[in-house]
Amino acid sequence: MTEDKKSVFATLSEIDVSPYLDKKVGLDYLSWAKAWTLVKRAYPDASYRITEFPEYVLTKDGWVATGRDVDYRQTAAGYEVEAVVTIEGQEYSSKLFVMDYRNKALSKATYFEINKTQQRALVKALAIAGLGLSVYAGEDLPEEKSNEQTSKPHPVRQSPPHQSTNNWSNYTVNYNGQNVLMSLVAKHAMEGNQQAKNFADTLKGQDLEVFKKLSGGK
Known part of the structure; x- marks a missing residue:
């Protein structure tokens, strides 16, 4: 009898990402390039795509279709992107809004900001698949948080309560x-x-x- 094949999540969650982490604002994060390298080593046939959406522009008469597709979706709330990873036929996806440094959705965004958010969405999709999920225990990259609601962190004293x-x-x-x-x-x-x-x-x-x-x- 042969052993059952390990799941994608089991395989990726066993990869130690700690040597590949960088720090920003005192928090750990995993770059998209390092994350993708680790996944391709484990699954050479893995692929990903950035979802394309029909483009609409806001005019004085409302939202008007341009007839072309773009790799982001502009909405009344801001710009949304989605990364979809395929590993062994299974898809893992993550959607994020383009945020400013105050974690507010941008009503106007440059393509540089859109591209950075696409990279973040890719890393988060890989985390959903199992790679570096522990990094998200504190939720998301330092310059960002997704538009999903998260619980407020609770401070834990590391010093005596009566410290001067x-x-x-x-x-x-x-x-x-x-x-x-x-x-x-x-x-x-x-x-x-x-x-x-x-x-x-x-x-x-x-x-x-x-x-x-x-x-x-x-």
């Missing part, structure tokens, strides 16, 4: 599954990053006051 505020520039918190300096998170919160603001909102009393002091807020 004079030393809180070195105070660390569990932010999106990573130990990050509180001062760094505070800086991004006060610069308008919505994810960091949501995190700050979970802090009570003295913690929030320290966020303000560290970032120069009032």
Whole structure:
């Protein structure tokens, strides 16, 4: 009797992606090129495509079809892209909106921004297939979060509860599954990053006051 063939998910989820991770804003992420290389090594016949949609442009008379297809979809909410990966006949897909640094969908986007989002969608589709899924435990790439709703991260104290505020520039918190300096998170919160603001909102009393002091807020 032969052993049952391992599933795609089982095979990809066993690949250790940690040597291939990069860091940005203190968080781990896997580049599309490295992710795709790892998948092709395991499944040489794997392929992917960026979904094309009929193009519509908004005019004074409403949305008008141009008659051509483009690799993004422009909607009233913003620009949406989709990456679809095929491995051994099974499709895995991910849709993302093109976001700005505040995680807001862009009403106007350059093709560079669209292309970057397509690459992110590809990596996320590969994660759904099993590769590097643990990277998404903290949810998504550092400069982005998808338009899907995610739960707010919960801070975990790494220092004694009565630590002096004079030393809180070195105070660390569990932010999106990573130990990050509180001062760094505070800086991004006060610069308008919505994810960091949501995190700050979970802090009570003295913690929030320290966020303000560290970032120069009032």
